[in-house]
Amino acid sequence: MPTRPSLLILSFSPIRSDPRVLKQVQLFAPDFDVTTCGFGPAPDGVVEHIEIPRDARAWVDDKVSIATRRYSRAYWNIKAVADAQPKLQGRRFDGILANDLNAVPLALSLNPVHGVHGDLHEFAPREKDDNLQWRLMVAPFMRWLCRTYLKQLTSITTVARGIADQYEADYGVTVGVVTNAAPYAARDPKPVHSPIRLIHSAAGQRYRKLENFIELMKDAPANVTLDMIVMPNEPDYVAELKTMGAGVPGLTFRDPVPYAQLVETLADYDISMTFLPPTNFNLAHALPNKFFEAVQARLGLIIGPSPEMVAILEQYGLGAVVPDFSVESLRAVVAGLTSEGVAQWKRAADAAAHDLSAEAQNAGWTEAIRRLFATVQPS
Missing domain, CATH: 3.40.50.11930 (Rossmann fold)
Structure with a gap:
């Protein structure tokens, strides 16, 4: 042989x-x-x-x-x-x-x-x-x-x-x-939930400013919920986040799931919040796993004005770009969500799933x- x-x-x-x-x-x-x-x-x-x-x-x-x-x-x-x-x-x-x-x-x-x-x-x-x-x-x-x-x-x-x-x-x-594209997953977009289900999955690192999402939910509209999956990279910081988020309406912390199950888990949501303040050079140029995982889960996306993500999101019509990295601007985008608009984003993710898959990249x-x-x- x-x-x-x-x-x-x-x-x-x-x-x-x-x-x-x-x-x-x-x-x-x-x-x-x-x-x-x-x-x-x-x-x-x-x-x-x-x-x-x-x-x-x-x-x-x-x-x-x-x-x-x-x-x-x-x-x-x-x-x-x-x-x-x-x-x-x-x-x-x-x-x-x-x-x-x-x-x-x-x-x-x-x-x-x-x-x-x-x-x-x-x-x-x-x-x-x-x-x-x-x-x-x-x-x-x-x-x-x-x-x-x-x-x-x-x-x-x-x-x-x-x-x-x-x-x-x-x-x-x-x-x-x-790119950090996720493997292609054959699935159909799920109907939009009521209330609209938001998800943010991230490494638990202080420079990512995950407290922004807690501040968002303190005054978020009643038609949205947010689940956060935070990896324990910095355990003290993650503990602080959970203390800050205790009792905030519509906010839930979920336990991390194995990577092989992540896209399947995400598919039960409507929108991935991929909002990364540019606290260092690499975050300013971020094009992270979670962006592509959301596409394979057939979710819409809400992102900040990160140029690498913006180019792809706008090319395929995958979601909304927050004009800056303030909580106020993020809250304004979330307040404008409609079931019809989110459904359109989910259909766009379905259409883009082959192009934006790991197999293509x-x-x-x-x-x-x-x-x-x-x-x-x-x-």
Whole structure:
């Protein structure tokens, strides 16, 4: 039997529950011997999984090396990198798909036959640029990683055009776009509920300003309800939100659901609130999973004036754009909702579901890996 080419998918994340990386595994496992390396148990369909302990942080915390600008030492001292390196050292892969900037140097060090494709999930040099300490200490390290390693990659993709443009402008590399689209789901739009059911599903992180939704519901019209599914990324913040929301009419916090069940869960609602104040560069250019999950659930969308989302929403007629990121403007849009208008948005989502599916978007990865395997790196 002929052997299939080997592909390592490297991600310092729990791959079984990481939607973007899981799509890569599902896309390439039929044609490659896929090995994964990341946190948690093996995803389905791989020939091997190299597990990194969950307590091995993937974040740089060697403060001395960062402060003294010994950036190479700081990188190789990242706990997740230090755990993965000896497990991967000496292995020879035909190709590697490295997820996020913190996986790129390790992937390149393995010298795969055909090179490394980098999939960058954020604009790393400005990932937390709302935090002064991060800007002063970590951002220079991220810029060093980009300057040192990005041009060594055979190809690069990222999640949105604005982020790709910034990488190209700052580091002189060509970057393709593969959005965070959700897999196509065959379903019909459900009738609009009375009251209209709003949903917001999000990571529980303070910079996302989820308290805006609580303020919205304190004076929302009686014909809407809002459920919030908030992941416990920052448990203290999530606890604050639940305290703030206690007793607010029409507001309910729901427990998180597994990713595989999320679109089915969302389908019981009418509108997804994908309203992300631009508190940092990446949120300003956000084109998040939840936008595309709403389309596959056949929901309408209410978004802020985030340019990446606005372009797609207006192209397909998927919902409403709030003119700014104030609670007052958001409340005015919600107050103007009608069952007829929401039903039209849900029909538009149904019409756009194929175009905006992962199956359509994944062509960017397929082509990148095809080109990767058409080259041979110098030994």
